[in-house]
Amino acid sequence: MDAFDALEQHGVTRRTFMKFCAGLAATMGISHASAAQTVADALTKKTRPPVIWIGAQECTGCTESLLRSTHPTIENLILDMISLEYHEVLSAAAGHQVEANKHRAIEQYHGQYVLVVDGSIPVKDGGIYCMVAGKPIIDHIKEAAEGAAAIIAIGSCSSWGGVASIGVNPTDARSLQDILPGKTVVNIPGCPPNPHNFLATVAHLLTYNKLPALDDKNRPKFAYGRLIHEHCERRPHFDAGRFATEFGDDGHRQGYCLYKLGCKGPETYGNCSTLEFCDVGGGIWPVGIGHPCIGCNEKDVGFSKGIHQLANVTLARPPEMLPEVNKAVGNDGSAGAAALLGGIGGLLAGVSLMTVRELSRAQTRETSSSVPSSIRTLEEDS
Amino acid sequence: MPQNFTENPSALIEATFNQIHAEQMVGLPFINERLRVSAVGFTLFEGDWLGVLLTPWALNLMLLPGPDRHWQAFTVGEKIGLKLPSNDYTFIVGEHQALGQYLACSVRSPVKDIPGQKAGLQLAGDLSRLMTALPAVNVTEVDESRRRLLGGMMKQSAL
Numbered sequence: 001m002d003a004f005d006a007l008e009q010h011g012v013t014r015r016t017f018m019k020f021c022a023g024l025a026a027t028m029g030i031s032h033a034s035a036a037q038t039v040a041d042a043l044t045k046k047t048r049p050p051v052i053w054i055g056a057q058e059c060t061g062c063t064e065s066l067l068r069s070t071h072p073t074i075e076n077l078i079l080d081m082i083s084l085e086y087h088e089v090l091s092a093a094a095g096h097q098v099e100a101n102k103h104r105a106i107e108q109y110h111g112q113y114v115l116v117v118d119g120s121i122p123v124k125d126g127g128i129y130c131m132v133a134g135k136p137i138i139d140h141i142k143e144a145a146e147g148a149a150a151i152i153a154i155g156s157c158s159s160w161g162g163v164a165s166i167g168v169n170p171t172d173a174r175s176l177q178d179i180l181p182g183k184t185v186v187n188i189p190g191c192p193p194n195p196h197n198f199l200a201t202v203a204h205l206l207t208y209n210k211l212p213a214l215d216d217k218n219r220p221k222f223a224y225g226r227l228i229h230e231h232c233e234r235r236p237h238f239d240a241g242r243f244a245t246e247f248g249d250d251g252h253r254q255g256y257c258l259y260k261l262g263c264k265g266p267e268t269y270g271n272c273s274t275l276e277f278c279d280v281g282g283g284i285w286p287v288g289i290g291h292p293c294i295g296c297n298e299k300d301v302g303f304s305k306g307i308h309q310l311a312n313v314t315l316a317r318p319p320e321m322l323p324e325v326n327k328a329v330g331n332d333g334s335a336g337a338a339a340l341l342g343g344i345g346g347l348l349a350g351v352s353l354m355t356v357r358e359l360s361r362a363q364t365r366e367t368s369s370s371v372p373s374s375i376r377t378l379e380e381d382s
Numbered sequence: 383m384p385q386n387f388t389e390n391p392s393a394l395i396e397a398t399f400n401q402i403h404a405e406q407m408v409g410l411p412f413i414n415e416r417l418r419v420s421a422v423g424f425t426l427f428e429g430d431w432l433g434v435l436l437t438p439w440a441l442n443l444m445l446l447p448g449p450d451r452h453w454q455a456f457t458v459g460e461k462i463g464l465k466l467p468s469n470d471y472t473f474i475v476g477e478h479q480a481l482g483q484y485l486a487c488s489v490r491s492p493v494k495d496i497p498g499q500k501a502g503l504q505l506a507g508d509l510s511r512l513m514t515a516l517p518a519v520n521v522t523e524v525d526e527s528r529r530r531l532l533g534g535m536m537k538q539s540a541l
Contacts, residue, residue: 227491239439240402241405338512341468341489341513346472352462354463359454360454
């Protein structure tokens with residue numbers, strides 16, 4: 001039985017799987033024509049990476065977002081792509097048995113497994129505010145990190161502290177990187193992050209046997225390379241100065257820009273405006289349903305700024321995608337411009353491509369024979 | 383609302399966005415007061431007006447319908463991938479009373495870090511030239527898609 005038969009047994013058709021792979025490839029920013037096949041080949045290899053998933057101070061939202069996807073095939077794909085050796089929420093076993101399972105997995109797959117942590121890690125008073133099996137969670141995580149081939153912090157809590165670290169931070173909640181200095185931790189912030197960003201990271205590991213390119217906050221560039229504001233569907237209204245000023249006012253009803261309601265899109269990096277929220281689809285993401293972005297991806301923005309507060313526009317951190325430009329925008333002439341253009345090139349997942357000529361109705365009909373049939377969608381490509 | 387532009391729309395674009403600047407953007411914190419509205423390098427590309435729009439709040443590639451062109455009806459906010467000689471870019475459909483529908487691709491927004499108008503104009507000018515310049519092709523990258531393979535076979539058999 002090949003991998004495709006196995007998938008079909010789980011209700012995932014070959015076509016669905018290839019579409020999914022094309023989507024993952026697009027999320028990762030791989031644009032060559034055989035991208036979907038490359039990803040599919042990697043995912044259908046016999047070996048699935050063992051995953052040890054540890055929850056610290058978390059709400060299980062990250063796990064929920066992965067497993068309660070709207071399209072019923074996605075969770076099957078996740079569980080087929082990875083071998084989840086340990087996950088407190090999903091474990092059938094309990095008590096000593098589940099703890100023993102974890103230790104067995106850590107030993108058996110030493111040096112091979114992916115460690116995923118969701119939730120912030122409390123360090124105050126020796127870490128006693130999050131105990132599992134009679135031991136502070138920080139000890140469990142440090143132990144598991146020793147034999148990990150890759151370490152992923154999923155969600156804002158483990159990426160930068162998240163909700164539990166805000167204000168007085170009663171448990172001295174820290175990020176995963178804080179408690180694992182010197183180790184490479186891939187941060188996938190969001191509350192919760194889109195599961196596709198996690199899957200694309202794992203798929204990248206499987207496809208290329210290395211981590212995707214990361215920004216200076218160790219976030220995959222393919223997902224956190226640009227501001228949410230840049231690809232926002234309300235962006236034309238921003239450009240033209242059309243703002244909603246109150247919830248329910250005329251501008252709000254007409255889908256105008258939410259900046260004046262406190263939208264943090266101009267200071268938050270992420271692909272929410274292209275992937276939307278989790279796996280819901282149909283234009284469903286905060287800004288899509290009329291709520292300003294709260295900046296959940298960004299430290300010092302999400303949960304710490306009031307929802308109504310205007311976004312800062314002078315970012316403490318220059319966008320990693322455009323390194324040359326930040327030194328001297330425009331002064332350096334073509335080098336800066338070329339870097340900028342290079343940073344914005346490429347297509348988003350699900351966006352169809354056409355030539356300028358094809359924008360015109362009449363023209364398309366008249367010259368259809370001479371125009372190369374370059375209208376294609378990613379779906380067709382798969 | 384105009385459907386298309388027989389003449390170069392640069393002056394109208396500048397007037398429109400200057401008005402937006404004066405009426406809608408006053409005092410907003412993302413405005414870079416060292417920049418002015420400028421439509422840079424607008425010229426006909428495949429029948430439509432392609433150029434770069436620099437404003438104190440954004441730097442966009444921009445496309446407006448050219449003479450006798452009748453674009454399909456798009457929805458504001460719709461994303462369209464456009465093939466330009468340098469690369470493919472994702473544009474978003476925009477609309478304004480004075481301009482009708484246009485396509486814009488955000489290069490950068492906000493633009494607080496552009497030091498001044500001179501630098502902004504140079505950057506916009508470079509962008510307008512580079513976006514229609516042919517890229518250096520990487521001949522070593524092999525396109526392995528089935529479509530390409532079949533296309534290649536057909537070309538071969540035609541020879």
